[in-house]
Amino acid sequence: MSILQKDTQFPGSEDEILSCIARYFPNNTPSTILGRGDDCALFHVEQSAAVSSDLFLENIHFRRSYFTSHEIGHKALAVNLSDLAACGSRPKCFTLCLGIPEDIDMNWLNGFFSSMSNLANKYAISLVGGDLSRSPFIHISISVFGEISRLSSFLPRGGSMPGDILFVIGQLGLAHVGFELLEQFGRAAIEKWPNACKAHLQPEPQCAAGLVLSRAAFNARPPALMDVSDGLIRDLPRLLGKSGELSTSSLNHGNALGADLTLEEKNLHPEVLTWSYEQHKSPVYTALLGGEDYALLGACAPDLLPTLEAAIPEFQSIGVITDNGKITCNGHELHESEGFDHFS
């Protein structure tokens, strides 16, 4: 309970919200030892627990003007599940901290919780705890927990070697196109650009592909893997262990790795092509810049390629890891700071 606003009523009441949560999220499921209702929840993991926490804030990460409550509930959980997928971890449970403004009603909350529970059910994960509060805007903070059953099946960002094949699983640039269109036209954009808008409003986490990659690591050098949330050109240096922005993983022994990318227009989504042409932009530039793709980006030894291509329908090779410390795309060297002028 908040101490400063003891008497502030939630929409309906706090009891009503908790009943709504109980309706959509069964407590004490097989994936947990103890669910909601005590000071802590308890869950068992075979070898070690994977955890990731993300903010999803109104007017920072989404707008209510063009996100329905269903889409907000889905995406808030999806972007967290994408982090587990990017480690090859099997999702087990999650906690939800929710700040609720006064103009949110039970109808909105029903939409929010129902779509979040649909996604949770898809991966058989349970909501094990969290917190509710009044808030001046919608505030969502989710922590997801997964299991790594064998330490060797964890897929870190680092560990690539020159000659490894770079790959993506999922669309590059499509969510960025959706974002630009929704910002400009609101939900009216959906009719003409359904796939781009859906990629931004309702991204699908690549959990199944993450688990296939994790299994592939059982008897081989594990693929390096991460999810593309800030766009390929910002995230690729992190896979190569070049980023100063995030502290480098202890598993990362890459030094002067580079990458030669080959991005072909025929492999990009038609809506990325059409939008880019209309904007007089290079579709390849759109794909590189991206943002919120929630695709998986990885690198694997060449001998894993046939297995992965066969097992993962969306698997797409996009280049090769080099030892020269440079990143090129279709023969052009990329410098993030230069803004890729040769593409625009």
Place this chain on the structure above:
Amino acid sequence: MSILQKDTQFPGSEDEILSCIARYFPNNTPSTILGRGDDCALFHVEQSAAVSSDLFLENIHFRRSYFTSHEIGHKALAVNLSDLAACGSRPKCFTLCLGIPEDIDMNWLNGFFSSMSNLANKYAISLVGGDLSRSPFIHISISVFGEISRLSSFLPRGGSMPGDILFVIGQLGLAHVGFELLEQFGRAAIEKWPNACKAHLQPEPQCAAGLVLSRAAFNARPPALMDVSDGLIRDLPRLLGKSGELSTSSLNHGNALGADLTLEEKNLHPEVLTWSYEQHKSPVYTALLGGEDYALLGACAPDLLPTLEAAIPEFQSIGVITDNGKITCNGHELHESEGFDHFS
């Protein structure tokens, strides 16, 4: 990164904040397998993982007008650790999601992170991940993770039996007095009421006591335990398994449990007594109402009493569990809805 405010600068910069975090929170400590910097962090737990997530929001849970950045950093983590203590779980690591308004500078953040890291070091826990964002007000959301090394050492809320001894560990009502004084006089209240103000501004989680209680459960029926965050009179029914507000734990087999409390003024803090007299309130009423005590409230078999009293300096018996479904204090029956008029 937030998609809607890509170019918004943090105080200093995001890099500067991440450097500040790296300075105060060593990465990849012994308690984790993999710390910050990848899509997920990894930690090992012997038997099962305990998790709790809480919001700590400006103007909802604290005010900047009388909380220093040090106190905010400390309390945000302390209230979460209190949940682990209340389960007898050993803390291992935590994640931090932080929303930062524009008027926060690096000086503020240094104070915030330094006191949070002091508390984290005290319990040898590490910061393993989280998220940063712009926000119109200070938003803190923390998830803490602990280990339960034997399932029998987990201390649930339920499971008391008639005849069990009710106990608290920590001060009742003191933080509430501090809150009222700080709301009225700001930090000027600290000089005359140092202990009450400190109880509200810098509560100490009872982690050591939680672990002692957990060990006591190895060869005996485990004590029931929870932390007192909403005040004794709101939280006691939850220990007795009577609350409709939170879903009842599956470990809870209490049915018509009651409690006879004996709260003596001589056992309350002198500042609780003085403030209550000045306000023409009963000190016992102040202790019952409380709020944000972050004391531990529990019930144990009578034969555990000598061991616990010897091992936990702050241990204080406050009554006995009954089978009549009523809660009495010093002979008066309490009904939450009646506002305890006979005490005021």
